[in-house]
Amino acid sequence: MAMAKLHLLRVLPLVLLCSCATQLAPGPYNGDKVLYNADLAITTAYDVCHRFVKWEYDNQVALAQFPEVKKAADKVRVNAPGLINSAISLREVYVSTGSPESRDSLLTIVALLRQLTTEAVKNLAEHTDL
Amino acid sequence: MNALSIIAAINAGLALVESLLPLLDIFKASGEISAEQQQELLDRYTSLKNKADGQFSGPEWQVRP
Numbered sequence: 001m002a003m004a005k006l007h008l009l010r011v012l013p014l015v016l017l018c019s020c021a022t023q024l025a026p027g028p029y030n031g032d033k034v035l036y037n038a039d040l041a042i043t044t045a046y047d048v049c050h051r052f053v054k055w056e057y058d059n060q061v062a063l064a065q066f067p068e069v070k071k072a073a074d075k076v077r078v079n080a081p082g083l084i085n086s087a088i089s090l091r092e093v094y095v096s097t098g099s100p101e102s103r104d105s106l107l108t109i110v111a112l113l114r115q116l117t118t119e120a121v122k123n124l125a126e127h128t129d130l
Numbered sequence: 131m132n133a134l135s136i137i138a139a140i141n142a143g144l145a146l147v148e149s150l151l152p153l154l155d156i157f158k159a160s161g162e163i164s165a166e167q168q169q170e171l172l173d174r175y176t177s178l179k180n181k182a183d184g185q186f187s188g189p190e191w192q193v194r195p
Contacts, residue, residue, distance in 0.1 A: 027165030
């Protein structure tokens with residue numbers, strides 16, 4: 001378990017910084033790394049945030065004496081839906097227009113999503129040291 | 131609430147941390163992303179998008195007083 005946590009904390013900067021230096025084989029994304037990275041950021045942000053708030057919800061009685069856990073989960077509850085839904089909207093605009101402006105907007109929100117994901121994981125990792 | 135329930139919560143958190151590792155490891159992927167991997171991601175995205183706001187409607191998403 002401790003190794004898993006160490007590994008997680010090692011991965012965190014990659015989540016935040018990675019522009020995913022990978023190549024796409026011929027496939028559904030047609031080599032569009034911006035779109036691939038956006039979908040990766042959106043789905044990962046949702047999965048991580050959902051698991052974090054569900055863990056806090058499922059263990060709320062035991063965690064009641066650690067109010068900072070609820071505070072961190074509530075921050076995710078308030079911010080994640082708007083951010084993820086906005087990212088989905090901007091992603092769809094990028095797909096339909098392909099304009100440089102829509103690409104820039106998508107890249108900006110993807111960076112915010114990575115930040116949100118990183119904070120959620122960091123909070124979780126910190127608070128499992130209760 | 132007792133010490134056992136706190137330990138259970140911590141254990142659940144640690145198990146959660148472990149379960150997140152495969153999700154985050156995908157960011158470390160190097161080399162070429164195959165067509166199958168791309169399709170899997172596209173399916174995950176489409177599923178999330180199609181839920182509209184339903185993905186945030188569970189009780190775990192509600193801010194409690």
